[in-house]
Amino acid sequence: MCLAVPARILLLQAGDMALVDIGGVRKQVSVALVDGLAPDDYVIVHVGYALARIDPAAAAATLAAMADAGINAGALA
Amino acid sequence: MRRDYHRPLDVKRGRVDLAHGAGGRATAQLVEELFLKAFDNEWLRPLNDAASLPIPAGRLVMATDSHVVSPIFFPGGDIGSLAVHGTINDVAMAGAMPLYLAAGFVLEEGYPLSDLQRVVASMAAAAKSAGVPVVTGDTKVVERGKGDGVYITTTGVGVVSAGIELGGANARVGDAIFVSGTIGDHGVAIMSKRENLEFETEILSDSAPLHRLVAALLAACPRIRVLRDPTRGGLATTLNEIARQSGVGMSLEERAIPVAPGVAAACELLGLDPLYVANEGKLIAIVPAPDAEAVLAAFRGHPLGRQAALIGRVTHDPDQFVQMTTALGGRRVVDWLTGDQLPRIC
């Protein structure tokens, strides 16, 4: 459930709205549910509403751990 | 009083009314000042009920399509150019050179003449650029509320040379499957203008006439088995149709299927699968494996085939499944489209 896509904030607008970029597609979404956003932040968007900010450091750490798991498995194989 | 003088059509502010469809002077005026003016060619000019046409030797190929697209104007085209390209392509997929088009219009009372002129001008430009004239037509008008602005039906005829026998039942195990370029562009362009789904994108409809590309492909490989354009239902549905007609299966590589980044993004956003999104300027070619290289070169040598790709092979499969190796390395079935692909939230 809950199809949501990562989107980059292009600019914040009045009325708790924002213009975001999703892989080249631009859309206006509501940011009423997330405080403290700035342009270039990434958020996940569900049914036209941003639900949470994506933490770039955590994302990078997750990816690194994923890659490591493979390397370790390879080393042990 | 001057005989035979009538006020020219007020294209800027006028609207289609029931008189335009009644068959009298108003109809004649609409035909002359709007349609004939735009389409003008020697076969249309006599304005007979039928056009009398020379045709070269070969087998006659005929195709027809009705166009009800909404919105009427969309990024990259409109119902007019779509109507011309769509029917040219149907004829071309039989391996035939399209020669002539007929166009029937059902207009809704109240439709602005300026918009109608825009559509007709677009049709005329598409026909001229493709070298396939509109030689005969018809116009009817329905009451307000009983139409959607404009419906267009185009019928096209062409001629196919002896020895060329393309058809959906021709695919054979081991054949190579090509697509001529990126998939999903048209459907996404249309959706970006639909009410309640508004998003901005630079994706344009890929609506284009493919007959010259087809000629180039056939020249490079007369043994092509199947040509088809994946319109409604997208690549997936068209491949399933062919698999069923030929009694074969197919095996595709997801990584090889070209999808423009903007189309991929729009599909992610709406929860759609590009494999099922309509195309209007692409074709699928199924060719014997030894001819694959020559066919790819012929594709890439044509402006409408620069991003062509080998996407899979025909397989032996009594269940006629179209299967795909995913980018991840797993496998899945690429099934028929179910109903209309609707944007989802889940």
Add this chain to the structure above:
Amino acid sequence: MKYVDEFRDGDIARGLAAAIAHEADPARRYQFMEFCGGHTHAISRHGVADLLPPNVRMIHGPGCPVCVLPIGRVDLAINLALERGVILCSYGDTLRVPASDGRSLLRAKAEGADVRMVYSAADALKIARATPEREVVFFAIGFETTTPPTALVLREARAAAVANFTVLCNHVLTPAAIVNILESPEVRTLGTVLLDGFVGPAHVSTVIGTEPYEFFAEEYRKPVVITGFEPLDVLQAILMLVRQVNEGRSEVENQFSRVVSREGNLKAQALVAEVFELRRAFEWRGLGTVPYSALAIRAEFADFDAERRFGLEYRAVPDNKACECGAILRGVKRPTECKLFGTACTPETPMGSCMVSSEGACAAHYSYGRFRDRAPAATPAVSDA
């Protein structure tokens, strides 16, 4: 697309698959339930199951709000559209759900009902403002991810006193559904469904946080890994679950740390609490009546509650007797074990909820995985002629 493509990398996937194969104990089986329909869809669409060793299997859970929407609730919406002449606004997912008398919202539209698809709850409110002379009803469905947007729209409607707008609320709660599964006889006592852990919902958890799952991990001693939606996320989560099982742990781990925190989105939670309250009981298609599992609109927003405005009375409607959706939703049976699967019941002609939504277990299997049902002898061979 950033934060999407890199989490679909084939090489990393193979690496994770190798790690899972390496750490899974060949002497035992592992069965994990992915609760969320979005995970079911992702697993099927990317063919994740093919990367798992044969002793690690996924069971599809009931986390598909469309799948668990009871016929009776859809009937209410259809009725409003056909008999009461409202403009019925609905997400695309719900339009084809089969309800009573062979109807669906889409079929009702063909009969003349004014049914409109919207992408967002805000669109429904926009339509209400644009057509003040018509009653507009928004058919709200979804788990906790989708509820805050509905809450926002209700607040906006009240603030602007939009007199012709109401919401037919069918929002349901994830933890209640998970408990229902864990309490089912097949899982708890009979042991016919072996559940070693859960792949927990991604976006629901951005709203509710990871804290609500701690109860299951403790009480039922089942590990839960909150997981992102991309295939690499799922693979990493399965690896984490395998490790927990091997080490005898039953904890809540957060694989989706780039978006999910322990406390979740407090602002969204507060908004939801302001507008909605718990229903004492709610029927879930396939699961029966589940206590404290769904939300109703609070009295303060009564003017925007479609059930109050139109005096709606809910009538439960049973599923087709041969339909095994209930068992499938609980992971007790597989789609192929339902007599109707692939014959009377297909995505084109769905009989039950598991087939209607593209992420329902049956629809996912039919659309993406049917070829696995074949006997090995029938596997296609490629000959390079």
